[in-house]
Amino acid sequence: MLHLEAASTSPGNPWLNIGIFGAFVAITLVIVFRASRNNKTAADYYAAGRSFTGGQNGSAIAGDYLSAASFLGIVGAIATTGYDGFLYSIGFLVAWLVALLLVAELLRNTGKFTMGDVLSFRLKQRPVRIAAAITTLAVSFFYLLAQMAGAGGLVSLLLGIGDGVGQAVVITVVGGLMILYVLVGGMKGTTWVQIIKAVMLIVGAGVMTVWVLALNGFDFSALLDRAVEVAGNPAILDPGLKYGVSDLAKVDFLSLGLALVLGTAALPHVLMRFYTVPTAKEARKSVVWAIWLIGIFYVFTLVLGYGAAALVGPEVIAAAPGGPNSAAPLLAFALGGPLLLGIISAVAFATILAVVAGLTITAAASFAHDIYASVVKKGKPEPGAEVKVARRTVVIIGIVAIIGGIGANGQNIAFLVALAFAVAASANLPTIVYSLFWKRFTTRGALWSMYGGLISAIVLIAFSPVVSGSATSMLKTEGINFAWFPLSNPGIVSIPLAFLLGWIVSVIDNRREDPAKQSEMEVRSLTGIGAEKATHH
Template identity: 60%
Template sequence: MTDLILAQGENEGTGNPILNIAVFVAFIVITLGVVAYVTRRPSQNAGDFYTGGASFTGTQNGLAIAGDYLSAASFLGIVGSIALYGYDGFLYSIGFFVAWLVALLLVAEPLRNVGRFTMADVLSFRLKQKPVRVAAAFGTLFVSLFYLIAQMAGAGSLVSVLLNIHGFWAQAAVVAVVGVIMIAYVLIGGMKGTTYVQMIKAVLLVGGVAVMTVLVFVAIQGGLPTLLSDAVDSHAASDRIADEGYEASEILAPGLQYGADGLSQLNFISLGLALVLGTAGLPHVLMRFYTVPTATAARKSVTVAIVLIGAFYLMTLVLGFAAAALVGPDRILAAPGGANAAAPLVAFELGGSLFMALIAAVAFATVLAVVAGLAITASASVAQDVYGPVIRDGKATDAEKVRVSRITVVVIGVVSIILGILAMEQNVAFLVSLAFGIAAAANLPTILFSLYWRRFNTAGALASMYTGVVTSLVLIIFSPAVSGAENAMIPGADFAWFPLTNPGLVAIPLAFLAGIIGTFVGKPDKLDHLSDEMEVRSLTGVGVEAPVDH
């Protein structure tokens, strides 16, 4: 029986299932051991649980930011998109990377200087605490949840490819196991343990992708021109050509995925807005700036992260076209998880079963590290922004808030498992773009207005955040991403009336407009002294350790 399983795995090009699962288990045991070691005494201190005591250096935090940002979407989703759509697939890489310029120039340092634990610390600094914190928590939860769905779907696809699992319930079980392990990471380690895992993961992921890139050029003699030519030839021999009616050479030009008609071009604009503006509103990325002791360390961490992230995204271009050339679009689409299977399949072609198992284990560690960071962010928002100041009226102890955070992690983990199962066949880069769209609409307008517009008030903040969240969710639910399309989350249903797959084009401008209208219509907060203090603190860092109570 074992011989049959092994033979089937090898025939499908998925390597040796027994070897794959052994490497996976080893990775999980080692990383959980690291988490347990660095957090030998579970802390009831909120600062330790949420920010690791702000004890990391700029370089360490830069590695952790890269580990947090380079998710399953960056590796599995983008490689698959480039393999199937060529130039248009690479637009995800460009959008994810360019977004860092917005985050660095506009929000990174001011946010770090003004906040303490969560994004809501900044948004409520000079506004009315309770309503703003509740609204910010609402946005944080939905952004984190959509991001978690993408990671769960990516993990399910990855393990299904390695074990050659095609059945729905078997893949669903894989997603459930990932969710349970993620919950264990967070409950055991908090931010400190998660940060160390993210650092390790960043080094292994960027290093593994670099090795794969070198092996691609060893396997395909002639450099990039030959690689692109082989990718075109592979598409020309694909059955997909006949089904979708495109020329093979179109994978090297813009428009294969987003240029067929005016609607697809609007889809691209909406996607671009979400990707470029979304990073500056991602709570789990912004929270990383609180894990360093100074603004100088925060700037250094962003520099380190940008170098690693930029190099990684350049290499995904090579790996995407290598997947097209060496694996082919037909085999990618036939594998469990579809486009998400491209990266592990090209690893198998380059280095065989052991290399594929190692790369897949790194990708799996990527998923675990990212979902752990997301879970901490969401749980911190519930405890710090809702339970402490609203439910307990500021009287909650650190131990109580940490306990609420741990309970929240379990609840979020269960919900993300259920939704991740529904989204298993979706490209994870696309799923993450939905989270970026919500972040750009729900969080970014209020962050920018709070930092740079003195007249901005609580009414404007609430209008902007709730408009961004509600509009994004409604448009996603009634879009082809959920129903009415062949690869929708609910393929048998059709209740879509919004034609775009990403809500950014509509939701982001509406959120900015709602913030402006709400500010002019609402009453002033009469907290001008806090506006002055926020401006000084955001620009200079003076008084960073002093909490604001109003």
């Protein structure tokens, strides 16, 4: 315990940490360059030529999904708020059942590259594609904020950078690296980085889990007792430390749960992974693979979170640069000294880079494919132009993410990601579900649902305690307080609102959509007939 407090400015050896980071970045860049050699067409750049098997794609989905929030954010949340922190793990995992049962296969059968393809199949192309691109960019932005904040906190901890300027520089460097990955590698390079990272993350977390259990004689109860003793707080084993404080906190938890469970099936960067496989059967298989890998990992987070509480202590974690997000790296240092810390941090860094690359390519594909190719060029872009536009978009998104990440630095990442889930579930999910399952759904209903869900979610976040008015807000200046919405997560209001808007507007809209298109979509989404033709033309 004592050696940790003494070293809390920068545990381990900063040069060793930089060396391990550098080696990882160099190896993955080589892989990305090799993978990018055959990025000739838009299908290569966005969907990796649909060349991945279910198992490979499942590993990549796990890589995409197990973001910095899962590793740094959840372990930190469990270490500081105990049982209530583990609820994030449960929410993130249960959400996969919605994705598997409602969305994966139907989307693979219907679309080509983006969510806009699916929605515009039976609705009016132009307005729906623009709306889909806007919601995709918004969700990607919120998700990127979380990853950038994680990168800032993590690297600052490793290099002992405590001041804001140093952390801003770190976030900028991470942003630059990510832009390079995506520009060069496209979806194929990004997918390989995801797969390597998923394997490294699960192995790294597994080693630490076994190590923590071994120190406690493989007795989980002994570990929990030790965590209570170090934290000096028996409440970390009970529900309610964070979400049971008041009635308002309980409503906030319901809102968070809704966002987590419904958000996954609408996250654009996860949906896009279903297009990188050749058939719907492989799409289903990849979700089953992903659920196994992700489920195993979330069981590890429980041991790692309480392990960090027992071996490092909540107070030391709260005081470290990066706050709760530094629980996992500090636990690695307590277990295996500087070397394990360097390796686990490199894994966490890889996690951030890979997820950020996946998000950026999704946002760029959505803009280039839905707005540039389909709306501006009316579906007839010059050869190669679409990929050029996608690459330019990557640079712009990267710069915006860097600026946002500097603003969100220091927030708990699992919580920031939950906001992205709320925006996805509000803006995208109702429209996806209605498009696939409801015959009377109209274009106007889709637009009201998407814009209504998106605007309500963002407005409620802007006027919530997340942005102003509390000690943990993004704007910490005294006297700034415009928080009139009491909940930290808008899901409980914005998700039902978006479903309701889509339903009411479709029912009163007198313009019916083409019934033949509707029937074709139904047959194709359920059977996959016609999907292959669409993919190759």
